[in-house]
Amino acid sequence: MIDVITLTGPGHDVLRRQTTKVADPTAPDMRALVSEMIETMRTADGVGLAAPQVGRSIQLFIIETEGRISVFFNPRIVSHSEETAVSEEGCLSVPGEFYMIERPRGITMEYEDTEGKKCRVDAEGFLAVVLQHEYDHLDGILIVDRSHK
Numbered sequence: 001m002i003d004v005i006t007l008t009g010p011g012h013d014v015l016r017r018q019t020t021k022v023a024d025p026t027a028p029d030m031r032a033l034v035s036e037m038i039e040t041m042r043t044a045d046g047v048g049l050a051a052p053q054v055g056r057s058i059q060l061f062i063i064e065t066e067g068r069i070s071v072f073f074n075p076r077i078v079s080h081s082e083e084t085a086v087s088e089e090g091c092l093s094v095p096g097e098f099y100m101i102e103r104p105r106g107i108t109m110e111y112e113d114t115e116g117k118k119c120r121v122d123a124e125g126f127l128a129v130v131l132q133h134e135y136d137h138l139d140g141i142l143i144v145d146r147s148h149k
Contacts, residue, residue: 002040002054004092007142014052015093016140019059025073025116030060034071034114037062046092048130050137053093061134065127075111075135078120080104087129091143099147103132 005011022030033056041049041062050061059074083105090098106124109131113119123131133143 001043002036004040004044004049004053005055006093006095007144011055012093014055014057015137015142017052017057018140019052019057019138022058022060022073022112025060025112025114030073031114033060034062038064038069041092044092048134049092050134052137052140059138061137063130063134065130071114072109072131072134073112073114073116075109075131075138077107077132077135078110079108081106081124085129089129089133089143091133093137094142094144097144099143101129101133101143101146103129103146107132109135 005015007015037049037054040054041064047065048061048063051058062069062071081104084102085105086100086102088098089101105128107128108120108122110118110120
């Protein structure tokens with residue numbers, strides 16, 4: 001398990017950095033990191049975890065929704081709905097805090113999976129919120145920056 005970096009804890013500057021692209025999602029070190037991130041996310045009772053939250057400034061995040069783990073390397077949002085929704089979000093890097101965040105109701109995201117295969121997902125509702133939340137981490141953006149508290 002890896003420690004989750006919090007906004008006020010040691011090493012927190014990594015949470016504010018732009019991340020770099022992962023050259024080879026199939027590399028053994030990436031597989032090991034993904035495995036550690038899954039364990040960390042589950043232990044912390046989270047639904048998502050981005051690499052910057054564990055001290056790695058790379059374009060990687062994982063989510064677990066409806067009992068299924070999904071891994072996103074080098075993701076990018078290619079489209080989003082004009083319609084927005086406001087919902088309450090929490091973050092493992094801002095423990096115990098919850099914020100009202102407005103986001104597009106639906107998005108389309110392209111990414112690479114653990115085999116390096118190019119994938120695409122159309123997401124709405126809760127899944128869209130989780131994906132956008134984790135994607136923000138890759139740009140150094142936290143929920144405190146988007147808050148409508």
